[in-house]
Amino acid sequence: MLMMLQQALRVSARGAFPLLKWMERCTERVSAGHQGARTLDQMPGPNVLSFAWDLFAKRGLSRLHELQVRSMPSFGPILTVHIADPGLIEQVLRQEGLHPMRSELSSWKDYRQLRGHHYGLLTAEGEEWQTVRSLLGKHMLRPKAVEAYDQTLNSVVSDLIDKLRFSRKKSGLVPDIASEFYRFGLEGISSVLFESRIGCLDPVVPEETERFIQSINTMFVMTLLTMAMPQWLHQIFPKPWSIFCQCWDYMFDFAKGHIDQRMAAEAEKVSRGEKVEGRYLTYFLSQTGLPMKTVYSNVTELLLAGVDTISSTLSWSLYELSRHPEVQSRLRGEVLKVLGDRRIPNAADVAQMPLLKATVKEVLRLYPVIPGNARVITERDIQVGGYVIPKKTLITLCHFATSRDPAVFQSPDEFLPERWLNRDQSHHPYASVPFGVGKRSCIGRRIAELELYLAISRILLEFDVKPDPGGVSVKPMTRTLLVPESQINLQFIELRPSPLPLPPSLSSSSSSSLLLNMDALYETERTKRGAGIISHHLQGSCLDAPSPQRQNSDLGQE
Numbered sequence: 163m164l165m166m167l168q169q170a171l172r173v174s175a176r177g178a179f180p181l182l183k184w185m186e187r188c189t190e191r192v193s194a195g196h197q198g199a200r201t202l203d204q205m206p207g208p209n210v211l212s213f214a215w216d217l218f219a220k221r222g223l224s225r226l227h228e229l230q231v232r233s234m235p236s237f238g239p240i241l242t243v244h245i246a247d248p249g250l251i252e253q254v255l256r257q258e259g260l261h262p263m264r265s266e267l268s269s270w271k272d273y274r275q276l277r278g279h280h281y282g283l284l285t286a287e288g289e290e291w292q293t294v295r296s297l298l299g300k301h302m303l304r305p306k307a308v309e310a311y312d313q314t315l316n317s318v319v320s321d322l323i324d325k326l327r328f329s330r331k332k333s334g335l336v337p338d339i340a341s342e343f344y345r346f347g348l349e350g351i352s353s354v355l356f357e358s359r360i361g362c363l364d365p366v367v368p369e370e371t372e373r374f375i376q377s378i379n380t381m382f383v384m385t386l387l388t389m390a391m392p393q394w395l396h397q398i399f400p401k402p403w404s405i406f407c408q409c410w411d412y413m414f415d416f417a418k419g420h421i422d423q424r425m426a427a428e429a430e431k432v433s434r435g436e437k438v439e440g441r442y443l444t445y446f447l448s449q450t451g452l453p454m455k456t457v458y459s460n461v462t463e464l465l466l467a468g469v470d471t472i473s474s475t476l477s478w479s480l481y482e483l484s485r486h487p488e489v490q491s492r493l494r495g496e497v498l499k500v501l502g503d504r505r506i507p508n509a510a511d512v513a514q515m516p517l518l519k520a521t522v523k524e525v526l527r528l529y530p531v532i533p534g535n536a537r538v539i540t541e542r543d544i545q546v547g548g549y550v551i552p553k554k555t556l557i558t559l560c561h562f563a564t565s566r567d568p569a570v571f572q573s574p575d576e577f578l579p580e581r582w583l584n585r586d587q588s589h590h591p592y593a594s595v596p597f598g599v600g601k602r603s604c605i606g607r608r609i610a611e612l613e614l615y616l617a618i619s620r621i622l623l624e625f626d627v628k629p630d631p632g633g634v635s636v637k638p639m640t641r642t643l644l645v646p647e648s649q650i651n652l653q654f655i656e657l658r659p660s661p662l663p664l665p666p667s668l669s670s671s672s673s674s675s676l677l678l679n680m681d682a683l684y685e686t687e688r689t690k691r692g693a694g695i696i697s698h699h700l701q702g703s704c705l706d707a708p709s710p711q712r713q714n715s716d717l718g719q720e
């Protein structure tokens with residue numbers, strides 16, 4: 163995720179060059195032992211000055227994904243080898259070695275070194291990375307292990323639906339859905355990590371939760387700046403680096419607070435002679451014998467990884483579905499057909515919904531959360547497209563450009579989920595790989611997909627999702643990750659009589675009594691469902707001493 167910028171900014175003396183589509187033609191000329199292969203110096207490239215001008219003078223940092231597309235025919239001797247052809251991307255990933263590395267340098271790693279934190283899965287390398295990857299893989303990559311989180315996640319989806327109802331204006335309009343979905347993302351990943359709820363979807367969101375989300379946002383913005391500034395500039399303009407560190411400090415503290423709280427609760431149970439049985443990721447990690455510092459850094463990075471990724475993908479999914487009512491209606495039909503009389507799908511149900519999966523796949527093709535990834539192959543030189551790429555060269559995989567390339571996808575800018583269902587339309591297997599491929603690919607993929615499938619299918623059962631009547635098209639922008647450039651506002655029109663009719667007193671209440679009334683309403687609803695899924699804790703801080711309320715798993719079953 164840091165790579166597009168890094169590649170653009172850390173100019174090696176030697177430079178590096180693009181591998182362009184035409185290079186595929188050269189692959190036939192590659193022979194064993196690099197014989198006949200060309201060197202980087204022979205590789206054509208764009209003009210450094212014009213690229214630098216685009217980057218710094220024309221808001222290029224937030225348009226890095228567009229530069230990928232625009233510069234495809236002329237991406238030049240700039241810092242890295244850029245690859246946008248699926249065949250060439252495949253060649254790189256097939257040679258990535260035992261312990262793939264995304265990049266050698268990053269301000270994320272610098273921060274951890276400075277503070278003496280351990281690395282988490284996002285930032286660790288080599289054997290250290292492999293150890294944690296294998297341990298976490300058992301709980302995050304095995305389908306059965308992940309399916310077991312469906313009820314946990316469903317209870318979070320129930321709260322999201324209640325929250326959407328709560329946030330709707332009279333017209334049904336919910337402004338800035340991405341901000342609602344940040345909270346959903348954080349609540350979802352927290353429920354998987356801690357098996358308890360942290361109140362992100364409560365009518366009043368705990369302050370430290372808001373601050374955590376804000377810290378992620380600011381950290382991503384500052385990531386671009388800190389990567390753009392050489393270290394010596396940090397002394398002259400200290401603000402970006404210091405804000406960046408403050409954000410990380412808060413995120414590490416937040417995660418540590420929750421972990422310590424959970425561990426203290428377990429220890430107390432053990433001291434009372436009770437059996438401790440956890441089915442949450444932090445518990446599994448803490449049982450592996452890894453140092454607590456490694457547990458803290460991994461949980462921090464998993465929390466971080468589960469917020470913007472889910473929020474952006476869910477926002478774009480509903481945005482596109484609102485603009486394609488015919489797809490939305492077919493998708494709703496698919497969900498209803500699988501569920502019959504039931505209203506709440508489980509993991510086995512969503513596995514039988516091909517259009518739902520195709521929709522998410524298409525959304526991630528159009529808006530890959532990580533628009534450009536990278537690899538550094540440290541052990542040996544490799545050959546790609548007839549060129550020798552020396553070891554330690556930063557190789558950028560331009561996924562956004564690949565996904566939007568008309569030679570790879572017909573009508574590349576159109577939202578056409580069917581393209582993934584139509585057997586006549588085949589695509590190169592590396593043409594759209596939003597979760598990456600191979601040993602270092604996204605470890606959260608299965609959890610993310612399950613969470614998205616459960617959320618989209620439930621939302622479509624409750625609401626007809628329509629565009630903002632006064633709205634305009636929203637474009638993506640790069641903020642390290644690819645996110646909506648401006649607010650996405652959508653209308654959520656009730657499909658059946660609201661299960662939560664607002665009593666007249668609510669419409670004329672002051673905001674504080676409105677919240678009280680809302681609580682009363684939620685309480686009634688909660689009792690009706692016979693499970694605690696809505697209003698968990700409205701006071702206290704997750705960084706405070708453990709509260710009995712939050713120690714109990716609040717994950718009601720539906």
Ligand code: HEM
Nearest residue numbers: 283284467468471531532596597598602603604605606610
């Ligand atoms: C739509 C949602 C998501 C997308 C598109 C996505 C995409 C990605 C991509 C492209 C990578 C880099 C893969 C590579 O270098 O080959 C990655 C890595 C990672 N993701 Fe995700 N991700 C998503 C959600 C999540 C979630 C929910 C979690 C946490 C539960 C997560 C945790 C991670 C971690 C820990 C890594 C680093 C893996 C490693 O280096 O071994 N991701 N993700």
